Amino acid sequence: MTKILSAAIAICSLQLALGQNPSVKVDMLDSNWIVPKDALFENFDNRKTLLLKGGRATVKNLQLTNGTIEVDIYANSVRSFAGITFRKQHDTMEEVYLRMHKSSQVDAVQYTPIFNNESNWQLFREYQAQLTFKNEGWNTLRIEVKNNSAEVFVNNQKAITVDNLRTGHDIGEIGLFALFSNRFSNFRVTPKDVVDKIESNSKSVADPSTITKWEITKSALYDAEELDFEKFSNEEYMTVETEASGLLPISKYVKKSSSGNFEQNAEDYIVASTSIHIAKDETRLFSFDYSDKIIVYLNGKIYFEGNNSFRAKGVQYMGHVGINTNKLHLPLKKGINKIHCVVIDKANGWGLMAKLE
Template structure:
């Protein structure tokens, strides 16, 4: 009895010392959740469960900053997706999910930010992990969040560390997400008190050739063969910064005309421009990548068109971005030169990355 009492006191002391509350279970009942109309609350396997066919379920009246979020997800071999959302605010959020049909494949688990209700998984291949799932019963997905970093666990095994969460939001709602139908149970949340505010300063990039800022327009509906370069100069441009890798997640800054419906979205485009000043006539190498499609102009002349959309080059084509995928030798004139990139997107990640050498 004395040993049991000592263990309880020690556990409570550790929780207080680290500012960590115990995991609080959120009942799977309508009174606790905001859910889509077709969601189902039902008893299954002697548990309260929530079945999400498509969309997000959010815990009512709960704001999350730091701590742990955990949920059990029932095994599902069919093509489907199931995960956790956190720090949801103003249509931006962080998301961790399992591709239920991809057990032990390189992209079984994914972290991605959501910007303006748009997923960006194509832009973040480095935040995928090869993880085996149980093919029967329940799999437990857990996310431990500390300021601007997160550790991700599946069935109590750490599978990924995200060193810097991308939305840079500090708090917001929490909940679940599914596509093509999945069953959730045993949702739990704990809160951790951390005095230190998130460090939003960008670390110095090791490659001085990476483009770290662009000027971009707002978004416009895209109609093929109806773009006119002469109109680009008339548009209003806003200066924006890239992530430390050089990636420009366009949806972070620009809201599309349609979002959240994946390949059913309409295509939108923005124009991103960069000015290059050259002391002499010279040739420089422009390495870049994009999602989904691009047209590159140099001093008003179209020099490249490409399509990197999901499955654009076959059913296995993911459309991930890599700064060294495309290379153009730019014939620069003495004085001011301008690159204009028309970046077109439908879904899964609207991005641009480049460097000049």
């Protein structure tokens, strides 16, 4: 009974503080957080701390639109990831994290949207930064969220400006993320008013040859021996739009059969199709990239198979995407031509981008 009463008082105190004070500290207490079963609340280094052994922790009874989110992360040179999630709605959210073992490297800090419980860092190479972390004591991660953008600081040093938050959410839950074990302390939030209406910062496509709409299927478990062109070409397709760059973040539109377990996921696939109408026979250049794997068909015939998976081409290979990475000269026939791309993914970013010149 005493524990229940204490929890109720803690929750009421948190809500009252947010209502009266523009800044509030969310103590590392079980009454304030929804955490995985193996998480531990411990006194460490004269602080109240949360030890996350993996997964996400969410602040109870608190959602944020705009404001500042800060947390201290204990120094850790062992391979691990530690960060903040915000504007979380169900399994889709924004996420920023430190790759604790990558101090001083070009991808020490990363931003990614999480779509349907899947990370997409391979698709957003532009939102990574090189920073050096403290190798002892606490590192402070701070995110300043304003409408559709965010600025990321580590130990008061600016790391990343995210000029276009990708989920489209204007409000959501906030919390913490860890892959492998990391320790957090001193979580604080400063809500701020919405200055303007939150709108997408998407820009018009600069290159008119970029494919900006695809017809895609639902996802299914991938089995190379079961893949059949006649079968998947007659499946039901839905129309989806890319980002201005031509990037199609597939997990935004379809949910995988297994997600959130990184390389432990099963492989899923979708088929993305586009039609080309031409007045006479001609050859056109098809430039494209993908994650993780792809099979490209033109009018039912395979023209390309590739593997762009994380570490598929060496231990340091990241699998980032760029629209000019792969090129095919496609012999198009007078009339309607169809390109089908079977895009296969296990983890870290399920994407496709292409242009037909």
